[in-house]
Amino acid sequence: MADSPEEIKKAVKKFQIVGAALFVGTVITVLVATVPALDFGGHGLDGVDITIGLIIATIKASLVMLIFMHLNHEKPLIYLFYGMAIVMAFFCMALIGWSKSDPIQYGNEKSADGFYNADKPATSVH
Amino acid sequence: MEIPFVVNARKDTGLFNSKVAIWLFLASEVTLFGGLFSGYLFLRLYADYPWPERTLPVLPGLINTAILIASSMTVVFAWAALKMRNWRSFQINMAITLLCAAAFMVLKSIEYKAKFAHQAVRLESADHPVLDFAILEGHLHKAEIGEDGKLHHAQKDDKGNYSDEAFYANKIIFEADEFVFPLSRHAYGGFVDTIIEQAQSQVVPVTGALKSFFDSVEKNKSKLGKKELKQFEAAQKKGSILSSNLKNLLEEIKESKISEVSDELMALSEYPITLAEDFKLYEIDEDGKRKELEKKNIPAGESLSKSVIAYAEKYFLKAKSEDAQLRTHYLKSAFAKRREAGDDRDGWQIAQSPEFLELQAENAKQIKKRSYSAPGTITFKAEKPLTLHLDPGYVITKDAKQLTLRDDTTIKGTMGDSSMFLAVDGIDFRFTAQRAEEKGIAPEAAITKSWVLKQPELKKIWDSHQEWLRAHTEMLDAKSDKKGLKGEDRYVPTDNEKYRVNWDQIVAYQNYDHKGIYDRAKATINNEASEKCLEKPGWIAGFAGPNHKKMSFPEVTIPRENIGFESTFTPKWNTYYAIYFTITGLHGLHVIGGMIVLGYYLFFGRKMYESNPEWLANRVEVGGLFWHFVDLVWIFLFPILYLM
Numbered sequence: 001m002a003d004s005p006e007e008i009k010k011a012v013k014k015f016q017i018v019g020a021a022l023f024v025g026t027v028i029t030v031l032v033a034t035v036p037a038l039d040f041g042g043h044g045l046d047g048v049d050i051t052i053g054l055i056i057a058t059i060k061a062s063l064v065m066l067i068f069m070h071l072n073h074e075k076p077l078i079y080l081f082y083g084m085a086i087v088m089a090f091f092c093m094a095l096i097g098w099s100k101s102d103p104i105q106y107g108n109e110k111s112a113d114g115f116y117n118a119d120k121p122a123t124s125v126h
Numbered sequence: 127m128e129i130p131f132v133v134n135a136r137k138d139t140g141l142f143n144s145k146v147a148i149w150l151f152l153a154s155e156v157t158l159f160g161g162l163f164s165g166y167l168f169l170r171l172y173a174d175y176p177w178p179e180r181t182l183p184v185l186p187g188l189i190n191t192a193i194l195i196a197s198s199m200t201v202v203f204a205w206a207a208l209k210m211r212n213w214r215s216f217q218i219n220m221a222i223t224l225l226c227a228a229a230f231m232v233l234k235s236i237e238y239k240a241k242f243a244h245q246a247v248r249l250e251s252a253d254h255p256v257l258d259f260a261i262l263e264g265h266l267h268k269a270e271i272g273e274d275g276k277l278h279h280a281q282k283d284d285k286g287n288y289s290d291e292a293f294y295a296n297k298i299i300f301e302a303d304e305f306v307f308p309l310s311r312h313a314y315g316g317f318v319d320t321i322i323e324q325a326q327s328q329v330v331p332v333t334g335a336l337k338s339f340f341d342s343v344e345k346n347k348s349k350l351g352k353k354e355l356k357q358f359e360a361a362q363k364k365g366s367i368l369s370s371n372l373k374n375l376l377e378e379i380k381e382s383k384i385s386e387v388s389d390e391l392m393a394l395s396e397y398p399i400t401l402a403e404d405f406k407l408y409e410i411d412e413d414g415k416r417k418e419l420e421k422k423n424i425p426a427g428e429s430l431s432k433s434v435i436a437y438a439e440k441y442f443l444k445a446k447s448e449d450a451q452l453r454t455h456y457l458k459s460a461f462a463k464r465r466e467a468g469d470d471r472d473g474w475q476i477a478q479s480p481e482f483l484e485l486q487a488e489n490a491k492q493i494k495k496r497s498y499s500a501p502g503t504i505t506f507k508a509e510k511p512l513t514l515h516l517d518p519g520y521v522i523t524k525d526a527k528q529l530t531l532r533d534d535t536t537i538k539g540t541m542g543d544s545s546m547f548l549a550v551d552g553i554d555f556r557f558t559a560q561r562a563e564e565k566g567i568a569p570e571a572a573i574t575k576s577w578v579l580k581q582p583e584l585k586k587i588w589d590s591h592q593e594w595l596r597a598h599t600e601m602l603d604a605k606s607d608k609k610g611l612k613g614e615d616r617y618v619p620t621d622n623e624k625y626r627v628n629w630d631q632i633v634a635y636q637n638y639d640h641k642g643i644y645d646r647a648k649a650t651i652n653n654e655a656s657e658k659c660l661e662k663p664g665w666i667a668g669f670a671g672p673n674h675k676k677m678s679f680p681e682v683t684i685p686r687e688n689i690g691f692e693s694t695f696t697p698k699w700n701t702y703y704a705i706y707f708t709i710t711g712l713h714g715l716h717v718i719g720g721m722i723v724l725g726y727y728l729f730f731g732r733k734m735y736e737s738n739p740e741w742l743a744n745r746v747e748v749g750g751l752f753w754h755f756v757d758l759v760w761i762f763l764f765p766i767l768y769l770m
Contacts, residue, residue: 005210009210015203026192033765054765056765064761068750089157089163093163093164096167099172
């Protein structure tokens with residue numbers, strides 16, 4: 001942790017650069033999503049655009065975490081807390097993968113791709 | 127009590143205690159928002175309707191992102207200022223942070239307000255029962271019921287206000303004669319209040335006896351109070367008055383001794399709803415004869431109120447519960463009798479044995495003799511037919527003679543004109559196309575049959591859109607050719623472009639003859655800007671969506687039978703708006719929470735700064751960590767909700 005006035009002054013400069021980078025990142029995200037000439041991948045919103053948008057967001061988020069929240073030099077205990085939280089958050093997202101193996105919605109006959117067959121639900125659901 | 131290690135680090139963790147605490151809290155926040163983002167992902171991946179892509183106006187979101195980034199910077203500057211013992215700089219930076227937070231919330235509320243005022247309708251039609259599913263978006267108009275019983279556009283008066291009789295034209299209008307309230311589950315209950323309230327705001331025409339009475343009062347009207355005078359003049363001008371206003375006015379005329387008011391005139395202002403017949407509770411006596419529990423009866427003619435219904439409900443539920451207790455009692459005694467008779471089989475065997483069933487039959491007679499008997503409903507009648515305008519969300523089933531409300535209340539009478547007046551700022555056939563494809567029908571064939579295209583004004587817009595789409599498709603083809611793209615890689619119009627006409631396109635299409643649009647678009651194709659050929663309103667003109675005050679949109683009257691589902695853009699409309707309001711609402715609460723904490727440091731931190739500046743610096747660091755987290759969530763929310 002920067003503590004002496006000189007170090008703090010240096011840190012402030014770093015914060016300004018990071019802030020500027022965040023603004024630039026935001027503008028790029030919007031341009032990529034709205035200007036036809038910057039529409040990567042196929043025409044209109046597709047996987048490529050979503051990936052680009054999420055990559056920029058992740059870079060921005062990393063900058064905030066590393067510099068503003070000083071995670072670039074933090075004590076191990078905090079890495080442990082934060083790491084566990086991120087694992088939990090991704091675990092939540094991974095849960096969606098199991099939704100396809102819901103026999104009520106999807107029946108219990110597996111199809112070729114290993115998922116339960118959505119065309120033959122065991123019961124009709126609304 | 128002194129909290130240890132708020133300034134200096136603990137040796138084992140290397141951290142001051144509040145920092146450990148805030149990181150534990152932030153970890154829990156990561157999982158909370160992680161769960162909500164997972165919810166978003168799940169709803170989007172498995173949506174069974176066309177997901178609203180890039181549907182929110184970008185500019186407010188963009189500004190809000192910039193605001194949060196700026197505030198994240200100023201909060202670290204504020205912390206750095208404290209570290210360098212510069213109170214003034216801390217004050218300035220923290221104040222900017224708070225202003226940013228306030229600006230964020232103001233923009234958010236503008237966005238929310240636009241959503242709450244924006245109406246959507248999913249259509250259905252009798253000749254196209256499985257497939258209409260076209261969606262119209264727009265703003266509702268206010269309406270009044272005319273003398274012919276039909277809805278008319280409500281007009282504003284000289285001061286630009288609508289009269290008390292006007293209402294938003296998405297209501298179910300019903301002439302009610304009779305109300306049957308269920309007694310067993312009064313889950314919503316509010317409908318009694320709604321009905322009573324509406325009975326007090328019936329439109330009374332100022333004709334016949336009332337007209338001549340009003341004319342006789344005319345010369346003495348200066349004696350009326352200010353409010354009553356206004357009501358009187360409005361009624362004279364408009365030729366009608368709301369029953370509650372009439373009642374108030376007549377009472378005032380009587381009190382200020384301007385004129386005598388006959389009972390007949392007074393009756394014009396009242397729409398009584400009374401109990402149709404005596405509500406009786408019975409007891410069945412020893413001989414099996416019905417006996418009225420007279421003390422507990424409610425006589426016919428009792429006015430409708432929540433307490434009358436609550437009273438009837440109380441005794442009905444009591445009767446039901448006593449009947450249930452009786453049945454249990456007799457069941458137990460029959461079982462005991464079998465045990466006394468030395469039957470030692472398992473319970474279920476006894477229960478199925480002929481001896482037990484015999485005892486049961488005997489007991490059933492006893493139960494019948496002794497049980498209460500209470501009707502499960504209570505019926506009120508309107509002494510004069512009552513015009514109700516009900517929120518469509520209240521009504522579960524409707525036909526020409528009867529409505530069923532959400533709490534099982536039944537209303538009998540006659541259906542009125544329940545059309546919807548909508549100024550259309552969005553036509554969306556994506557759902558129609560999706561449904562058609564599911565059923566193996568060509569989307570275009572399904573769209574042609576939609577109710578929407580039978581409306582000349584909307585048809586014209588759709589035709590214009592086809593012209594633009596033709597030019598746009600050619601532009602994409604030319605672009606594909608230029609890049610030498612083949613097969614699936616070639617550029618094709620998106621579903622949004624093909625099947626949806628957005629508000630800015632509607633504004634633009636109205637400016638041109640639709641036949642000219644293709645040529646216009648074609649002329650600009652070479653610079654790959656077919657979107658730009660239309661002179662659509664830009665981001666600033668449509669800051670939070672279509673502005674109905676400044677732009678004109680085609681109006682349609684949608685008959686009730688063509689309305690499948692309708693809602694404003696709230697969580698009720700679809701899962702996109704449900705998750706949008708959940709996540710952004712929770713994020714907004716975090717912004718407010720952060721404002722309170724950071725505001726406390728700014729306004730009440732001076733004393734601590736003077737006694738222990740390092741402690742305050744640590745506090746600001748911890749508050750700042752929370753604030754960065756709030757920014758972090760928004761960094762993901764903005765692209766996901768606004769741009770994807």
